[in-house]
Amino acid sequence: MTAWRETRACKATETALPQLRRDIQAAVAAHGESQGMVDRIGLLVSELTHNAVEAAERESGVSVVAVRDAGGLRMSVECEGNRDLEGLQLAVDQSGVLPHPDSERGRGLWLILAFTDDLQLTRTELGHLVVTVKIKEDEAP
Numbered sequence: 001m002t003a004w005r006e007t008r009a010c011k012a013t014e015t016a017l018p019q020l021r022r023d024i025q026a027a028v029a030a031h032g033e034s035q036g037m038v039d040r041i042g043l044l045v046s047e048l049t050h051n052a053v054e055a056a057e058r059e060s061g062v063s064v065v066a067v068r069d070a071g072g073l074r075m076s077v078e079c080e081g082n083r084d085l086e087g088l089q090l091a092v093d094q095s096g097v098l099p100h101p102d103s104e105r106g107r108g109l110w111l112i113l114a115f116t117d118d119l120q121l122t123r124t125e126l127g128h129l130v131v132t133v134k135i136k137e138d139e140a141p
Contacts, residue, residue, distance in 0.1 A: 003069045005067045006028065007065045008023045008024050008064050012061065021049075025042045027066070031068065034138050036138045037137075045077065047112050048131055061080050062080070073134070075132070076130055076131065076132040080126075116135055
């Protein structure tokens with residue numbers, strides 16, 4: 001598959017985030033990715049930006065970068081001021097155990113880890129949090 005890179009950004013609002021997800025999915029589909037990968041990236045964008053509306057500072061931004069290269073399909077999500085993403089890394093590092101799928105909190109973590117490899121959390125010079133994941137490829141039939 002040909003290498004490509006797509007970037008989309010929006011304000012962290014209840015109305016903007018669904019459009020961000022749809023825009024990134026359309027861009028990924030336009031590059032010829034399978035429907036499974038398009039669906040997966042949409043789910044991951046939703047899960048990684050979901051708490052941005054509640055946890056981010058007022059009028060902060062969210063950006064998504066999706067990249068296909070020789071290493072596979074990777075995605076980075078940067079949320080200005082979203083402290084909740086720190087909890088994602090802490091949950092993985094401290095317990096190494098996924099929350100029960102029926103639990104009130106943590107189901108997003110379960111979904112994120114189920115569909116990705118190599119979860120990394122970094123902080124930019126501006127203090128923004130960036131989650132980078134490698135999206136699991138479709139399994140051969």
